[in-house]
Amino acid sequence: MSDIIEINDLHFAFAGTTFRLQVDELRVSLGETVAFIGSSGSGKTTLLHLLAGIRTPESGSVTVVGRDVSGLATASSRDHRVCNIGLVFQEFELLEHLSVLDNILLPYRISAALKLTREIVDRAQQLAESVDINDKLGRYPGRLSQGERQRVAVCRALLTEPPLVLADEPTGNLDPGNKWKVVDALIDDAKRRQSTLVTVTHDHELLDRFDRVIDFSSFHASSQTAEVAT
Amino acid sequence: MNDTLYLAWRYLVYHRIKSAILVLAIALIVLIPAVLQVLVRQGQQQLTSRAVTTPLLLGAKGSPLELTLNSLYYGSGVPEMIKYGDCSDVAYTENVDAIPLHVRFRSQSAPIVGTSLEYFDFRGLSVQEGALLKRLGDCVVGANVARQRGLSAGDSVISSPESALGIADEYPLKMRITGVLASSATPDDDAIFVDLKTAWVIEGLGHGHFDLSDERAAENVLSRDGNKITANASVRQYQEVTDENIRSFHFHGRRSTFPITAVLALPEDRRSMSMLLGDYQDNDTVQLVRPVEVVEELLQTVFAIQNLVLTALVLTGAVTLLLVVVVFVLSLKQRAREIETMAKIGGSRGRILGVLATEVGFVIVLGVGIASGLTWLTTIFAPQIVQQYLMG
Incomplete structure (x- = not known):
């Protein structure tokens, strides 16, 4: 199976802080579901941002979906992210003034690299149906429960059918019932489309669902390599 | 989108x-x-268009602005009255026409403009419905008055008392509408026009009542001395001029002393205008103003x-x-x-x-x-x- 993520000798630091992230080598295959675990501040979210091209490493290479994103110009990095990576955030990051449907369609409205068509709208409705929010497409996020909001965010991340989905603590704000719904939606989609899912989580109940778990605790402390702890 | x-x-x-x-x-x-x-x-x-078409205005000494606003735009401020004889004096001047104006009374909010038929020609006013004034007690109403109050020829309007208690000298008069003027987009649209004599009837200077020489009016008569009959206050005056009672209407006093508010003085040329202005330059009781200058100042x-x-x-x-x-x-x-x-x-x-x-x-x-x-x-x-x- 080909690698969709390939990190070599990655070094990253936040200016003005002692935080340092170093990853000598990390590979994730296409179709694999991976969970990043570790204590707060261990660099899980930072690594997701590096993978997404939102942050740029000091040195090393980060190849995602066949392209080294570490040295990409802002516009190229953005277009690569839009077309290849779906993002799910802990705080949902929905736009309050847009309806559920418009929030799901937002990548197509805000990015010049994507074109909104009737088929895309149909796909958005199908995704909403798959996570049981199809009857709430006209509502604003403020009138949804936390679980419903995260399911909207999941639909938005999956709408472009990206080969890689990066989810940053997607169940962090959810009750147990909604937690499983969201995780199931993400994993089922990855299995169905043979795409890759990388999730940051603190919830150890979820780990059995993933193909692989990468523990960041020792990783940050030693500032050496990412250990694979399955 | x-x-x-x-x-x-x-x-x-x-x-x-x-x-x-x-x-x-x-x-x-x-x-x-x-x-x-x-x-x-x-x-x-x-303001300007109305003023430039009105060459000169004669009125009582006082505020030229009040005189102009009342005579041209029918403003509610009434200037001091002058005599009808002043209008005749202007008319006697060579190459000058004179149109009297009496703008004192109102019917509800509409000004009642007492004037002569020449006024309609001077302002270019035409009748859209009905006809111009035919006799005493007739009126023609401006387009806005007719529209706002739903009036047409054959209807009537009543003059309003000047004071709230109605105890002034003037008498409310019911006036027959003979015509409605076409709209001119000027203050004339909001006015009611009557003959000068009708305005004097409202003023109380003219009136109509029972024939006191008739035997049936005995209870109203205080004394008879040949043709001179003195009546008491019980004589009922007519509140409306009709074809039947119009003959009984008459005026007391000399017409030249009857009041008007202004005279529109219309010289035929600049020379006549200059002469007229010169004539009134040092007059103690009346003033001759050029409305366009008053308006420019305003x-x-x-x-x-x-x-x-x-x-x-x-x-x-x-x-x-x-x-x-x-x-x-x-x-x-x-x-x-x-x-x-x-x-x-x-x-x-x-x-x-x-x-x-x-x-x-x-x-x-x-x-x-x-x-x-x-x-x-x-x-x-x-x-x-x-x-x-x-x-x-």
Whole structure:
């Protein structure tokens, strides 16, 4: 199976802080579901941002979906992210003034690299149906429960059918019932489309669902390599 | 709809109250000075056009402005009365025509203008329905009076008492409408025209009553001495002139002493005008004014006030605009996370700025659009607005 993520000798630091992230080598295959675990501040979210091209490493290479994103110009990095990576955030990051449907369609409205068509709208409705929010497409996020909001965010991340989905603590704000719904939606989609899912989580109940778990605790402390702890 | 426009529009619709306030603020910043300009320009035009067609005005010594406003625009301020003989004096002058005016009474809010038939020719007024004055007690009504009160030829109007208690000398008179004037977009549209003698009847200088020589009027008679009959206060005076009682109407006193408010003096040439002005230059009781000069003086005052108001409005507008900018900048800070989200999921800086700029653009376009629409409406209705609220 080909690698969709390939990190070599990655070094990253936040200016003005002692935080340092170093990853000598990390590979994730296409179709694999991976969970990043570790204590707060261990660099899980930072690594997701590096993978997404939102942050740029000091040195090393980060190849995602066949392209080294570490040295990409802002516009190229953005277009690569839009077309290849779906993002799910802990705080949902929905736009309050847009309806559920418009929030799901937002990548197509805000990015010049994507074109909104009737088929895309149909796909958005199908995704909403798959996570049981199809009857709430006209509502604003403020009138949804936390679980419903995260399911909207999941639909938005999956709408472009990206080969890689990066989810940053997607169940962090959810009750147990909604937690499983969201995780199931993400994993089922990855299995169905043979795409890759990388999730940051603190919830150890979820780990059995993933193909692989990468523990960041020792990783940050030693500032050496990412250990694979399955 | 274009995605940028759509996203901007959705934001404004969701925050509709905030958006409406901003749109209203922008609209008012544009609207108030624009409407002020339109109305002042219209007022200037109406005042000037009326004044330039009225060469000279004779009236009692006093305020030339009050005389002009009353005689040309039927303003509610009534100048001191002059005598009808003054009108005759002007008319005797070579190459000068004279039209008497009696603008003192009203029927509800409409001024009753007592004048002669020459006035209609002078102002170019034509009858749209019915005919001009036929006899004593007749009136023709202006187009607006007819429309607003649903009047037509054959109906009647009653003069209103000058004082609230109705204890002044004048008598309410029911007048027969013989015609309705075509609209002229001048104060004449809001007036009721009567013959000068009818105005004098309202004034109490002329009246009609039972024939006291008739035996049936014995109880009203105090004494008889040949042709001289003295009646008591029980003699009932007619409140309306009819074909039956018109013969009983008569005036007491010399007509040359009867009051009028002004005389429109119409010299045929500049020489006659100069001579007439010279004749009245040192008159102790009456004044001869050129309405165009009076109006120009008035307009200079109006323009000075307008400039002050405009300066205040510009300053207020600038402060309001500044507040709008502050509101927008503060909302940008509040929306930092939303902007970051749009960037994370693929929005370029240009596209995001485009959405934000379009929101501002919508507010400005809507505000200016509303202001433009209302200004356009004001322009259309300016003649009526000025006539009704500024000159009424």
